[in-house]
Amino acid sequence: MTARDTDRPRLSRRGFLGAASGVAAAGGSALATGAMAAMPVAQAAPPDAAEPFWGPHQSGIITPAQSHTYFAAFDLIAGKREQVADLLQRWTEAAAQMSAGHPVQSGDSGDLIGLPPSRLTVTFGFGAGLFIKNGVDRYGLAARRPAALVDMPNFPGDQLIEAKSGGDLSVQACADDPQVAFHAVRTLARLAYDVAEMRWLQSGFLGGFGAKETPRNLMGFKDGTNNPRVDDDAAMNAVVWVGEEGPDWMRGGSYVVVRRSRIFLEHWDRMKVAFQEQTVGRQKLSGAPLGKLRENDAPDLAATDADGNPVIPENSHVRLAMAETNDGARILRRAYSYNDGVSYTAERWPPWKQGMEFDAGLVFICYQRDPRSGFIKIFERMAKFDMMNQFVTNTASALFACPGGTARGGFIGQSLFATV
């Protein structure tokens, strides 16, 4: 009932480092303070809060992260472009209704009766297959495919499951309640009957760290510290939103990269904290860059130790991910943790055991103005050199073009279909 429930020494969660793997707590006075992380988690919002659906941008992109996500991809099976446009119109209307906390007009499953809007957002995206698939221009849209909607490369180490990758359309539902988020995907899937079939569905969650703390992912490290700030319009315009360079239907939109990154937690958990920190390039407790005190201190990439070695290792995750080492490339991370149970796994490290291990990790999701100068640019090098790769395997990958938002009465992607 109380914090005095055990005979053991009273360790607060803040004090875990002193007990972990015999590593002394580095920077006990270095608890993160100061600036709020750029992608705040707003789980503490009142549950009756609703996020706006209509507007120049789709919701769910720079919206402070909700606690749960369901990301779904669909394959189009319709023969005619009009059917796709009709679906997008139905989807848009339903998403607006659900975001406001209303049931959909026909056949709502009813499982949300009594639940508030829970900050539901629904974000739609178009995969390459909408424009051309297996060389076939099914909907007369091939000429309208944006150059930025590339075929995603296979990166070194990728072990992609085809059935969990790609897709012609995407729906990301996020909410502060898992049932509200799933209901949105379920409803949209039903509305797609005879037009599009589900291809894959991935759920994700965040711990309730509150609006003032960067959430920790399953590796135990803060995830998203270095994100651009979503309340910085100039940064969002530079990093996230498509501008004049894009087709009209993509202006105010963004490109989303989704990667299912399985983390070998059993392996990671057996590493000493000091080694984990070298891998990440940050302190576990505070989130501060190695050699610094506070989470939001800028990493000093030039700093060296007494032996002349970089304080932040050359192959550490943070160094390889930073804009400074990627010709200024930036992305907006909006990642979730996932847990899909256990699966039989052959370990890749001593003592080379085989057995059931967690199929858990990160649903890495990031938004950017152009994936060629965003995620792909950054990850090409990380895939080769990041020390973290020995603990992570990417098992699925997808890229979708998320059109700009729409005013009430329009639908997502309308100008793409109207102008052909």
Added chain:
Amino acid sequence: MTARDTDRPRLSRRGFLGAASGVAAAGGSALATGAMAAMPVAQAAPPDAAEPFWGPHQSGIITPAQSHTYFAAFDLIAGKREQVADLLQRWTEAAAQMSAGHPVQSGDSGDLIGLPPSRLTVTFGFGAGLFIKNGVDRYGLAARRPAALVDMPNFPGDQLIEAKSGGDLSVQACADDPQVAFHAVRTLARLAYDVAEMRWLQSGFLGGFGAKETPRNLMGFKDGTNNPRVDDDAAMNAVVWVGEEGPDWMRGGSYVVVRRSRIFLEHWDRMKVAFQEQTVGRQKLSGAPLGKLRENDAPDLAATDADGNPVIPENSHVRLAMAETNDGARILRRAYSYNDGVSYTAERWPPWKQGMEFDAGLVFICYQRDPRSGFIKIFERMAKFDMMNQFVTNTASALFACPGGTARGGFIGQSLFATV
């Protein structure tokens, strides 16, 4: 942003029936009021609340349901009984630490730093395999196997996946935060290294319906209305807790049945609400038994309509589940919804489509004093006759004996190991 976000008529979630499948709202004045459901959801509890771990009963059985669960089963690989006892001792200590919001003593993964206890409970159980497995008495405990720890029967319609069923040991972690619940399982799995291996892991969730409403499951109906009240000691002693009839180590304990019940949501969602209500035997909106007004009204099994047909159909779920039709058999339901993505499915109804459908439904979990006079007694008839079966397939099944609780300094199951 507001409830006026769409051009559509303003339907509140309460008003969904008027729009659903053209069925008029039955009992619009019959909103559930009155007595609180017997298994209240306490998601609205302050996140820093902690549930007591030590005591005569294990926590997580009559604890008001938290919003998230991870249920894990383990296979024992240790050769000696002492190793199993040591594991249970380590598990007990770690569960107590974590329930109080503390990190474990060695190698905590650290991903909860900054998170409150979130009402974590950890409940341990013993499967038949602890006592005898493939005819082998591995730990000298075969003679101590309780008669109530039966081999679960295969019920009509069961399509059980062996890899997701059974297990020698069980751990159910429940918390109001998914990361807190998963952390507990992850930590205990690590402590089991070389003694037990994970066999399966199933996650579940509940919508945040609050402490005064019975949660709705994915079928859109209230789930658990007819539960015995957890604050009724006499009912708990009669229904849940093992008494003098059990071995000493099971006194104050309970038996848990876990069934992974996949619901064919696509099929269910296309049924008219009136048909759904006939299937369940209750009104969808209010939760009242058919022919009654309020959720907690007692079903009138004798009532007939003008044609002489039962108001509550003979094969409806509620009639077949009631103690009155099962020689008084009762259980304590503690179910969660689950969603494991999508899988390729051949539909069992017109138009006989094949495609990707949700692998979602109910993690049916119930506790009882004796499964032979509890779940098995009740379900033997339901498996044959329940109209709901056409929408539900049970894909996994397990039974565990959950020992009584322990005072500080002891460990779960201690007297079983001490007295052999």
